[in-house]
Amino acid sequence: MAGRDNQPATVLITGASRGLGRAMAQQYAAAGWRVIACGRGPSAGDGIVQETLDVADPVSILDLARRLDGMPIDMLINNAGIRGDTGGLQTLATDDFLEVMRINTLGPLLVTRALLPNLLSSQRKIVANISSRAGSIAEGTLDDDDGDYAYRCSKAALNMATVKLAQDLRADGVTVLSLHPGWVKTDMGGDEAVVPVADSASGLRRIIDSATLADTGSFRAFDGRTVSW
Numbered sequence: 001m002a003g004r005d006n007q008p009a010t011v012l013i014t015g016a017s018r019g020l021g022r023a024m025a026q027q028y029a030a031a032g033w034r035v036i037a038c039g040r041g042p043s044a045g046d047g048i049v050q051e052t053l054d055v056a057d058p059v060s061i062l063d064l065a066r067r068l069d070g071m072p073i074d075m076l077i078n079n080a081g082i083r084g085d086t087g088g089l090q091t092l093a094t095d096d097f098l099e100v101m102r103i104n105t106l107g108p109l110l111v112t113r114a115l116l117p118n119l120l121s122s123q124r125k126i127v128a129n130i131s132s133r134a135g136s137i138a139e140g141t142l143d144d145d146d147g148d149y150a151y152r153c154s155k156a157a158l159n160m161a162t163v164k165l166a167q168d169l170r171a172d173g174v175t176v177l178s179l180h181p182g183w184v185k186t187d188m189g190g191d192e193a194v195v196p197v198a199d200s201a202s203g204l205r206r207i208i209d210s211a212t213l214a215d216t217g218s219f220r221a222f223d224g225r226t227v228s229w
Ligand SMILES: NC(=O)c1ccc[n+]([C@@H]2O[C@H](COP(=O)([O-])OP(=O)(O)OC[C@H]3O[C@@H](n4cnc5c(N)ncnc54)[C@H](OP(=O)(O)O)[C@@H]3O)[C@@H](O)[C@H]2O)c1
Pocket: 014, 015, 016, 017, 018, 019, 020, 021, 038, 039, 040, 041, 053, 054, 055, 056, 057, 078, 079, 080, 081, 082, 103, 130, 131, 132, 133, 180, 181, 182, 183, 184, 185, 186, 187, 188, 189, 190, 193
């Protein structure tokens, strides 16, 4: 996959220390992409550029942007996320709720803003926000009654961030997507989850890699299905 001036295309992934982010980083690297794997923890693997990033920390985000100044980034995958308290209304706690919103919603917005010059100087110009069907107002509670107030609200708000960014950045040719990875076997998804992490990562890659400006502002699942907002 070529980026600008026949350089390898570059993908930056947040939360790449484990789970889905790590799997996507490894798959992109195997497919010949230049991968910048961002995280608070250890490297995503050989041949992958590792950058330190805590998406809850605006200073960490600006530091990353400073280090990457001038480097075109074809795809930004805002993947880092936490689930927070799952107990429901009675166990909802202020600090927990705000921490989930900070990481899952504000983080992707601040990272996108900080790396916008890198995206604009690239060939592809794609922002993929890893959301969740749990944050869909239309579908999120259909077959899922977990408490998850903070998580659901954070992903619903992330979906609005996708739509608003899509509107604002369309004229600059930037495509912005919300994506549902399925119920994935990761630390977050747990042992009972049904989608192997490699399958989710490859499904998401198929959607991200084929996305064009015609897809901006859409919400898709890893299997290609359109998710209702
Ligand atoms: N698994 C599922 O079934 C499922 C379903 C729907 C949506 N999703 C979404 O998919 C994405 C990936 O989830 P996953 O299942 O791979 O979860 P995971 O296994 O728990 O991994 C979460 C990743 O996010 C990183 N992270 C958390 N807070 C961060 C912060 N403040 N700054 C930087 N990185 C941070 C973690 O880094 P550390 O190692 O440093 O903690 C880790 O790399 C999330 O956005 C999640 O909401 C997952």
